[in-house]
Amino acid sequence: MSIQETIMRYLLKPNRVAMHKHLLQCLLLIIPVLGFGQSDPYLSGRACMISGSLDSAATFLEEALLAKPGDAELYYHLGEVHFGLHNYPAARDAFYECEKRRKGMGSFYLAKIEVKLNHEQQALKYLRIHLSSRYKLSESDILLDEDLSTLENLPAWQQLWNEKTWYSSPDMEYQQAIYLKNQGDFLEAINLLNKLEEQGYKRSQIQAEKAIIYQELGNMKAASSSLKSAVKSDARNLDALQQLARIQTSEGDAEEAVAGLDRVIRQDPARFEAYILRAEARSQNGDLTGAIEDMDLYLAYFPVDDSAIYLKGMIQFAHGKYLDAIQSFNKSLALDSGKSEYYYGRGRTYAATGTTRYAERDMSMALDLDPLNGEIWFEKGKLAEQLGDRIDACHCFRKAYQYGIFEAGELVSTRCN
Numbered sequence: 001m002s003i004q005e006t007i008m009r010y011l012l013k014p015n016r017v018a019m020h021k022h023l024l025q026c027l028l029l030i031i032p033v034l035g036f037g038q039s040d041p042y043l044s045g046r047a048c049m050i051s052g053s054l055d056s057a058a059t060f061l062e063e064a065l066l067a068k069p070g071d072a073e074l075y076y077h078l079g080e081v082h083f084g085l086h087n088y089p090a091a092r093d094a095f096y097e098c099e100k101r102r103k104g105m106g107s108f109y110l111a112k113i114e115v116k117l118n119h120e121q122q123a124l125k126y127l128r129i130h131l132s133s134r135y136k137l138s139e140s141d142i143l144l145d146e147d148l149s150t151l152e153n154l155p156a157w158q159q160l161w162n163e164k165t166w167y168s169s170p171d172m173e174y175q176q177a178i179y180l181k182n183q184g185d186f187l188e189a190i191n192l193l194n195k196l197e198e199q200g201y202k203r204s205q206i207q208a209e210k211a212i213i214y215q216e217l218g219n220m221k222a223a224s225s226s227l228k229s230a231v232k233s234d235a236r237n238l239d240a241l242q243q244l245a246r247i248q249t250s251e252g253d254a255e256e257a258v259a260g261l262d263r264v265i266r267q268d269p270a271r272f273e274a275y276i277l278r279a280e281a282r283s284q285n286g287d288l289t290g291a292i293e294d295m296d297l298y299l300a301y302f303p304v305d306d307s308a309i310y311l312k313g314m315i316q317f318a319h320g321k322y323l324d325a326i327q328s329f330n331k332s333l334a335l336d337s338g339k340s341e342y343y344y345g346r347g348r349t350y351a352a353t354g355t356t357r358y359a360e361r362d363m364s365m366a367l368d369l370d371p372l373n374g375e376i377w378f379e380k381g382k383l384a385e386q387l388g389d390r391i392d393a394c395h396c397f398r399k400a401y402q403y404g405i406f407e408a409g410e411l412v413s414t415r416c417n
Helices: 003-012 019-036 041-051 054-067 072-084 088-101 107-116 120-131 139-143 155-163 169-182 186-198 203-216 220-233 238-250 254-267 272-284 288-301 306-318 322-335 340-352 356-369 374-386 390-402 406-415
Strands: none
Touching (some): 041 054, 041 072, 041 272, 041 288, 072 088, 107 120, 120 139, 120 155, 139 169, 169 186, 203 220, 203 238, 220 238, 238 254, 238 272, 254 272, 272 306, 288 306, 306 322, 306 340, 322 340, 340 374, 356 374, 374 390, 374 406, 390 406
């Protein structure tokens, strides 16, 4: 598996930071802040939010507010944290400060909080503000919300929805298009999205949604073109810019990807996945130093993310830094010894250094965890051949061929008769 494929798999994997490690992670983040280094409290807070360490996240975000008093984004994230901790009065205070600075931004959460505090009329007040704002969620998101849906039997709830048409025809068509896309009805979804694009409705969002469909259909050229249009329509659409960089990296256009990811990170330094992506793009460009800098920055905030440590090892391996790579693989295995790719990565690195028996041992460990992986069987066969074990080598080549490595079949026919 290539480094590029490994990183793409990593980015698509849900819950990449194992929840049982989050306390250790945030403890390690606290240490630099207490005098051993210069961690950014905002980034530390956002990292703790991702890992689920909400108490630590609140501490860091409150510290960040000391440096940037009155920052609406900081108040918003602090409100999210207190809401997650069920500390509703504190959450209300934070979202209220956010709302004072950007009208509508905190209104949805304020409505939910007032429901939690049994203030129904206040909840409806904030819901009205939300429906009138540019932050308005879809109608289905509101109607299905577990807190707001408890208001639906109130006369005032019906009065609110009858007060005016809160969602235009294009709004409803857009939601229908998203529903069709999620159901896999791509043709109808594209037709609706094209219609909305022609009308000029939320052009950047529409183009980004079309790109998702093109990707699902395997048309990367069309996806890339649509994402470029989305970014051109709205330079603040960082989701589109980051997704474009992901495609550019996978297509070998690493220089453009780096430029795009520089913009993403500059505008939102808490997009941690962007550092992983930029590390891969920089690695493709031959910039090992920059790639390792990105990995180390990510790992400063997610120090026990074994998958990221493994990716760092893969980048080091690709650039011939074998001893460094082995150290990274050792660390990832110390955190999680149940992943075949970690043994496989270290085994390939041992093989590259000529430490064949260690390499063969790691391949055996990898196969214990993933016995249907033809690639590992093939590499183990080559190592067995180097060690002079022709019987085991042929057994491995046959297994590799059985599991889809056709090159192994040629070796069976020429060396195993």
